[in-house]
Amino acid sequence: MFQAAAKTLSLSRGASFSIRRYCFKTPAKLRVSEAVSGAHLGANVKVQGWLRSVRPQKANLFLHVNDGSALQSLQVVASSELNDPLLTLGSAVEVTGTLRKSPHQKQPVELEADQIHVVGDCNPVDFPFKKKERHSLEYIRQFPHLRCRTNAFSSLLRIRSEATTAVHSYFKENGFVQIHTPVITSNDCEGAGELFRVEPSGPENEEGEKFFSVPAFLTVSGQLHLEVMSGAFSRVYTFGPTFRAENSQSRRHLAEFYMVEAEVSFTQSLEDLTKVMEDMFRSATEHVLAHCAADVDLFHKHVTPGHRVSPQGHLLFGCIIIHYYYLNLLFFYCWGCDLQTEHEKYLVKHCGNVPVFVTDYPYDLKPFYARDNQDHPKHTAAAVDLLVPGVGELCGGSLREERLDLLRARTGLEDTYSWYLDLRRFGSVPHGGFGLGFERFLQCILGVDNIKDVIAFPRFSHSCLL
Amino acid sequence: MFQAAAKTLSLSRGASFSIRRYCFKTPAKLRVSEAVSGAHLGANVKVQGWLRSVRPQKANLFLHVNDGSALQSLQVVASSELNDPLLTLGSAVEVTGTLRKSPHQKQPVELEADQIHVVGDCNPVDFPFKKKERHSLEYIRQFPHLRCRTNAFSSLLRIRSEATTAVHSYFKENGFVQIHTPVITSNDCEGAGELFRVEPSGPENEEGEKFFSVPAFLTVSGQLHLEVMSGAFSRVYTFGPTFRAENSQSRRHLAEFYMVEAEVSFTQSLEDLTKVMEDMFRSATEHVLAHCAADVDLFHKHVTPGHRVSPQGHLLFGCIIIHYYYLNLLFFYCWGCDLQTEHEKYLVKHCGNVPVFVTDYPYDLKPFYARDNQDHPKHTAAAVDLLVPGVGELCGGSLREERLDLLRARTGLEDTYSWYLDLRRFGSVPHGGFGLGFERFLQCILGVDNIKDVIAFPRFSHSCLL
Numbered sequence: 001m002f003q004a005a006a007k008t009l010s011l012s013r014g015a016s017f018s019i020r021r022y023c024f025k026t027p028a029k030l031r032v033s034e035a036v037s038g039a040h041l042g043a044n045v046k047v048q049g050w051l052r053s054v055r056p057q058k059a060n061l062f063l064h065v066n067d068g069s070a071l072q073s074l075q076v077v078a079s080s081e082l083n084d085p086l087l088t089l090g091s092a093v094e095v096t097g098t099l100r101k102s103p104h105q106k107q108p109v110e111l112e113a114d115q116i117h118v119v120g121d122c123n124p125v126d127f128p129f130k131k132k133e134r135h136s137l138e139y140i141r142q143f144p145h146l147r148c149r150t151n152a153f154s155s156l157l158r159i160r161s162e163a164t165t166a167v168h169s170y171f172k173e174n175g176f177v178q179i180h181t182p183v184i185t186s187n188d189c190e191g192a193g194e195l196f197r198v199e200p201s202g203p204e205n206e207e208g209e210k211f212f213s214v215p216a217f218l219t220v221s222g223q224l225h226l227e228v229m230s231g232a233f234s235r236v237y238t239f240g241p242t243f244r245a246e247n248s249q250s251r252r253h254l255a256e257f258y259m260v261e262a263e264v265s266f267t268q269s270l271e272d273l274t275k276v277m278e279d280m281f282r283s284a285t286e287h288v289l290a291h292c293a294a295d296v297d298l299f300h301k302h303v304t305p306g307h308r309v310s311p312q313g314h315l316l317f318g319c320i321i322i323h324y325y326y327l328n329l330l331f332f333y334c335w336g337c338d339l340q341t342e343h344e345k346y347l348v349k350h351c352g353n354v355p356v357f358v359t360d361y362p363y364d365l366k367p368f369y370a371r372d373n374q375d376h377p378k379h380t381a382a383a384v385d386l387l388v389p390g391v392g393e394l395c396g397g398s399l400r401e402e403r404l405d406l407l408r409a410r411t412g413l414e415d416t417y418s419w420y421l422d423l424r425r426f427g428s429v430p431h432g433g434f435g436l437g438f439e440r441f442l443q444c445i446l447g448v449d450n451i452k453d454v455i456a457f458p459r460f461s462h463s464c465l466l
Numbered sequence: 467m468f469q470a471a472a473k474t475l476s477l478s479r480g481a482s483f484s485i486r487r488y489c490f491k492t493p494a495k496l497r498v499s500e501a502v503s504g505a506h507l508g509a510n511v512k513v514q515g516w517l518r519s520v521r522p523q524k525a526n527l528f529l530h531v532n533d534g535s536a537l538q539s540l541q542v543v544a545s546s547e548l549n550d551p552l553l554t555l556g557s558a559v560e561v562t563g564t565l566r567k568s569p570h571q572k573q574p575v576e577l578e579a580d581q582i583h584v585v586g587d588c589n590p591v592d593f594p595f596k597k598k599e600r601h602s603l604e605y606i607r608q609f610p611h612l613r614c615r616t617n618a619f620s621s622l623l624r625i626r627s628e629a630t631t632a633v634h635s636y637f638k639e640n641g642f643v644q645i646h647t648p649v650i651t652s653n654d655c656e657g658a659g660e661l662f663r664v665e666p667s668g669p670e671n672e673e674g675e676k677f678f679s680v681p682a683f684l685t686v687s688g689q690l691h692l693e694v695m696s697g698a699f700s701r702v703y704t705f706g707p708t709f710r711a712e713n714s715q716s717r718r719h720l721a722e723f724y725m726v727e728a729e730v731s732f733t734q735s736l737e738d739l740t741k742v743m744e745d746m747f748r749s750a751t752e753h754v755l756a757h758c759a760a761d762v763d764l765f766h767k768h769v770t771p772g773h774r775v776s777p778q779g780h781l782l783f784g785c786i787i788i789h790y791y792y793l794n795l796l797f798f799y800c801w802g803c804d805l806q807t808e809h810e811k812y813l814v815k816h817c818g819n820v821p822v823f824v825t826d827y828p829y830d831l832k833p834f835y836a837r838d839n840q841d842h843p844k845h846t847a848a849a850v851d852l853l854v855p856g857v858g859e860l861c862g863g864s865l866r867e868e869r870l871d872l873l874r875a876r877t878g879l880e881d882t883y884s885w886y887l888d889l890r891r892f893g894s895v896p897h898g899g900f901g902l903g904f905e906r907f908l909q910c911i912l913g914v915d916n917i918k919d920v921i922a923f924p925r926f927s928h929s930c931l932l
Binding site for chain 2: 031033048049050051066067068069090091092094119120121122123126127144145146148149154157158160161164165168172175177178179180181182183184185186187194195196197198199200201202211212213214215216217218224225228229231232233234235236240241243245247255256258265266402419420422423424425426427428429430455456457459461462463464465466
C-alpha cells in the first residue's frame, strides 16, 4: 500500500499540468454519496463529514468519512504526516484531495488526501461511542442526542425517511388527497380514555377560562376528521403523529407515534379496504427494500441477524383472509373476546408467516362507527385487522356506519357528535378506512424488537428526553 | 339538445349489438378526473360523487358530479324521466351511462346517463350551502365539517396536498433526510413562553406524579431536534405541526400550524441558507402552479380576484438581499427594534413586490442559538428573514452558534441545555437552518387574507371545532 501510494504520488508529480490545474482550481464540494459513486474519479474534491473510523498505519493514515448521505463512508488515504491527534472517532473534518480507484474490493473509490482540516474535535474519553465497538440498540438509546452518529441509527433514520416517501408515493399514485388532520382536537374519537390534555402553560386565566373554551386533547386518530373529507373526496389519507397517554413502558407502545390513515368512499365491501391495505403495505415494503438496500442489509446482517424480508419473501406473497368466526372454531377463543398480541402472533405463525387479515369481529368489540353487518344472531361488524409476522396487529380498519338511523340509535351521539351525524345527513355514502402503525411497519421490515428504536425521539411514560 | 339526445337514443336502438354489449358488461368504474379526461369516449362507465349542481330542463336533466379528484365536475345529461326530487345539491349519486363528446365548449366530455341512483340524499333546506350561490370564505368557515364540499375549499385542500408533495420533492431531490421531530417535548426551544402544556386527562396520579416525570410541552419548533441530526447528516428537514398558545384571533396566527424546517451542516455563510430558502420557495411555487393550475385559477379568478402569481410573475424573479443595518438608514428604524408586520409589508412593496431577505439583525434581538457575527460595535447575529409580498415574514433562519465557548457564555444553558452543548462538544460544525410557515406560503400563492382559510381544521384561541 505504501508503495502504491508513493507511486501514485510520483506519477502526480510528473504530471505537472494536472497538478497545476488541481492546485489552482477550487476543489468541487461533493457529498460522500457522490464521492463514493465512482462518477468523479480523478477529480480534485472537497468532502466534509464525521469520522466513523481512524486507522493510523506506519506510512499512511486511513479515515472513514461519513456525512449521512449514505451508509457507506468514504475511505480517505493520507500520508502519516497529515495525522493529527484530533482526528478521532466522531470528529468533524474537511478533506481535500483526489478521488482514485481503490485497490480494495470493499470500496471502489478512495480519496487521496492533500489536506485534512479538523472542523470540530471530539474527545474520545467523553464521547459515548467507542472505536471498533458495535454498540447495542439498548446502549445507544441512552444518548438520544448522539445516537444518530452510529451506523445503525443513521441507517434507521434514512430508512424511516424513505419509508415516509414510500407512503406518500403510494397514495399520490393512487389518487388520494393528503389531509393535515389536526393534532389538537376537542373530540376523543373512540372515547378511548388514555388521552393527553392540552392547556396553555402560563399562569391560569383569571376567570379560569379555557384557551379553546372547550376541553382540548391530543388526537388519538385522524379518522373522524378524514371522514369529514370523505363527504367530498373519494380518497383521502393522513400521515402524522398520534398520541396515547398509556402508562406503559412496553416494547410495543409509545405515547407519541405515527399513523398512516386512509378513508375510501363508495365502498361495497371490506375487500375495497383490504385491497388498499395490502397494496400499500406491499408497495411501501418494496420501495424501502429497493431504495435502502444497504441500510436494510445492515439491520438484517448485524443489528437483527436472522431477520429477512426480501421481495421474494413472505411479506410480499399474498395475504390470507380469515373471518373472526373461524378463529373461534380453530383456536377455541371465546366469542366476543378480543385478540391478544400472543394470539395474533400465533395465528400469523400458524398461517405460514404471511400477513393475515382477520375480518368481521363481534359487533360489541368495535367502536360506534363500525358498520353493523346485521347478521344476527352472530352480529358482527365490518371491521378488519391486518396481522403481520413478528409484530402482530399492524393495521385496523372498518367500514363506517353510513346509515343515519343506525348511528343515531347509539346513545349519546346526538349530543357530542352532532357534526358527525351531519355527515350522514348530507350526501352520506358507504365508506371505510384504516390506520397503519408506522413504527410497527418499520419494526416488521427490520425485525427490530423495541419500538423505541425505530423513532428519532421516543416518548413514553416517564421519558421525554430533549 | 333534446333532438340531439333523441337522435343518439334512436341510433343506439338501431345498433343492437353495441347495446347488448354495454348492457351485459359491468360498466367500468371511473373517477371523475378520469371520466373528464376524454380518454374513455364511447365507454360505458359508472361514476360516483356528489352533486355540485342540478339543472332540470324540459326534456333533459343536467347534473354536475364531483368526487374531489379534480376541480372540474362531470356533466351528466339524462332524460327528464330520470329526475328525482332527491337529486339536490350535495346529494351523493351513482350514475351509469356512456361518455360522449359534449356539444359544449365548457366541458369536452359529458356522461349520457342510463341510470341514476341516489346513494345519500341531502335536504336542501338544512344544507348550509345553496344552489347557484357563491359563498364567501367567511361563511363556509362556520361549517368546518362541510366546507370541503364547496368548490373553493376543495380546491384549497387539493392545493395544500400538492404543496406538501412539492415540499417533500424539493428536499428529496436535494438530498435532505426527513426527520420526524417530536410534537411533545421537554424543551421550550426559544424560551418563547406561549407554550401548551401536555398532561394525561385522567384523574391525577395519587402522588401527583407527572406522566413524563418532567414538564412536557407541544413543540414550537423542531429546530433543536434537527440540530441533533446535524451532527450526523449534512442535510435534514422536518415538516409538521407546531404550536403557539398565542391569545390571538388575528388573520395571521393559529395555535396549530405547519412548519417546514431545514438544517444544513458545513455552512460558510448566510448565503448557504438563503440559497436553499429561495430555491425551495421557488421550486414549491412552480410545482403548485404547474400541478394545480385549475384550482389556483379558481382562487385568482373568483376567491381572491386581483391576486396573481405566475411562473413569470414577481414571486419567481430574483430575491433582494438587504442588511438590517441599511433598513436602519433607509427607513429610520431605531437600531435594535424588531420589524413589525407593517414594516415588512412596506419594505417588500418598496422593493418592487419581490421577496426580500433581511439579514444580520442586531444580536440582542435573536435567540441564544443565533451565531454571533462579532462585528462590534454594531454587534449583529447571522440571522435572516424572508419577507414576501402580501404576507410579510414567510421564513426565519440563522446560522447557529457552533462555538462551544460562545454558547456557554450565555447564562443558564449549562443547566437546561447540557445536551445541546454536547452537540458542540463532539464534532461540532458550522451549520444553520430556517423555518417556513406553510400556511403563509399558501396565503402568499393564493392571496388568501385569513390564515384560517388555508388549513383544514383551524385551531385558535376560543376555537377548537371538531
